[in-house]
Amino acid sequence: MTRRILLSHLSLILFVLLALEVPFGLFYARSEVSRFSHSAQQGAMTLAEVCEEKMEHGVAGDLPELARAYGRRTGSRVLVADHRGVVLTDSAALAPVGKNLSAEPDISAALRDHPVVGSRSAPFAGGDVLFATVPGGSDAVVPCVVRTVYALGPLKAKIHGTWLALGFVGVGVLAAASLIGFALARSITRPVRALELATAQLADGRITDPPATDHGPPELRRLAASFTTTATRLQHLLHAQQAFASEVSHQLRTPLTSLRLRLENFEPHLAPCAQDSLDKAVGELERLSRMVQGLLALARLENSAIRPEPVDLRAVVADRVAIWTAFADEQQVDLVVSGATAVRVWAAPGALEQIIDNLLSNALRASPPGTAITLAVIDAPGEGSRTVSEAELHVIDQGPGMTESERRRAFDRFWRAAGADHDGTGLGLPMVRQLTRASGGEVTLETAPGGGLDAVVRLRHAESRTHRERPGISADTPDSGVFERASGREK
Structure with a gap:
């Protein structure tokens, strides 16, 4: 819960930061480019007016020094051409004096009294450049043209630095918001964690740390x-x-x-x-x-509540069969044990013995003389939808069995099947189900092959780490004799 609250808090802060910083960064970049372009155009126009005056007064020889001085002062390359587009001077000496540049688009437009400002790639400058080409004068015949060229590297570096500063500011705000959000989330979820702990303790039967009522x-x-x-x-x-x-x-x-x-x-x-x-x-x-x-x-x-413990299922089955053999012999019924030899399962202390006693008592009441009761221990590893391996205990008799509707009601208290022994109380199978669930398992009644009833008890393997302790019985649960007397074939 703390993580979800913190993530939602940071997501909101991040959205606000992006909504503020990205538009600001884009606006700043466009403003800087526009300001730089306007400044370059104004400077070129001022230089063009000075060049025009020099040419009118017949001192065109001063143009090279004027161009170099302006270039040094502004960090630009300056080119001056006459009314035909012939180069008069180039501060970077890239265009020779006397070369006709009237065919170049910006020079041609300036000779027609149209100033041009733009950018292009320039290998000599090592990247993109901004150029401003303006006419010198506003007469019908333009006396001269001035082109100033600026490298855009410093401007881009400035813009990138601004973006980097915005990024650092955003990271700092996120870090501060994370600390504040974490403290806020902890203060909110601390009472919830206390309630969770108290709920778990209540499920175990006793609350030792009640939740505080003065926090959160x-x-x-x-x-x-x-x-x-x-x-x-x-x-x-x-x-x-x-x-x-x-x-x-x-x-x-x-x-x-x-x-x-x-x-x-x-x-x-x-x-x-x-x-x-x-x-x-x-x-x-x-x-x-x-x-x-x-x-x-x-x-x-x-x-009551208990903690299930590992039990050897086959050993318990063998022990209970040895006890019940004498009762089975009196009714001329055989007890047969089959299946796995050693299977350890989770079971409540003493519950497995009582489960087997109840199921055997019911099976003996329903078994005619000359039949057999089979106790089969089956190791059933987890497969399909089951992620935890289980062991199964089958108690199979050869009696009349139960209908589907009777099997659905068999675990209801005080319910007994029609024609069942009227000495029964209707509590034997409910006890079996309660004991099985206390051990973390489940019990079902199925039709046995060839007739009779198959009582299936499923318990988790003791090696399973995903076993969950479930409410069960306490150490003062009545001994198995009580269950034997209360079992009977009442269901």
Whole structure:
């Protein structure tokens, strides 16, 4: 922002300088040439009158000395010709005396009583010259013609010096404007940078350097004050919500546990016909307990922030499969691991284990006996529109699968597919998505080849330097057991 403000400021100054200096330089150059031409013509006319007087009084022999004296005084070359255009004298001795120059345009025009002023290239002068050719007298017959020739080098050097001075002035003005503009831009953007820093800190969950409200323009001061007030309220609300989640977690567990014990104590005193109602009540109580635990876990996920860390995806998969093998054997379902042997990815601490536990729990609920669940680890380097390489974890079951509309709603809270196990809470897959996003990745549900469901978890490679830390969970997130109990095939 500082650079853009400075560039716009300098562009405006440069435009003003060009608009002022270029016309002034052109006007100065034209004025100097016009003044020099007029001075040369007036001097030639004065010399021509003197030459005419000399010739009338019969002292034409004085013309050579007169021409040389005028040439030395004005720095010009002087040529005098008679009424026929024959050279009487040349101060530079370039035209011999007696040579007829009446055929030259300027001499011919002067003999007709028309003075001529112009410029041309002259090799003897080493560049362009200015000449003024005037008649000596105004009678019907011009008695003599005087031509004065001036080198234009000194005049051009003077004009170039003026342009150079204008350039130095412009550079100096730009340098001064740069310093002033930089100081002005810094004073304007300093509050903006402070707001940017405070915003980044707020995204991490805590503001340690609130923006100052007494620096910068009035609009930015008011913005900083409003931001500080809003950030303070947000932090207060977040702390209150986190405290509420923590307190409710403790306050609800005791009455729910007590209620379950009281219901189970009724069992010996109930008639056999009421046993089914008691079982259903206990089951609903367990479902309520799982739902409360799931809601508290989601609240903690949404209200906390963590820093993802490198994790060996294949090692975590192997570890969780070893834990779940016993549960899978009870349902006569095989767990198969395939794919890359060692892939390190960015993941929130403990999140990858909980993601796999939830997906395996869902897959086991949907898998018929005699089928298999495949956990495939695929190394997917960045290609096409992806500039960052990723790794994919596929959890593929051979169950009934989901329709396209069901897959679109699968991550909505409390939503369960038609015909799903009614013991589910509808919070398992939302937790998976929240944990995956906290790790900087994404999760999708796809149709598996041959039927069933393919849950795809995409995570960034740990070697990727463009990985961005994203809000996630904190160290006090409930353990994987909570997620196992709250997962189920509810989606």
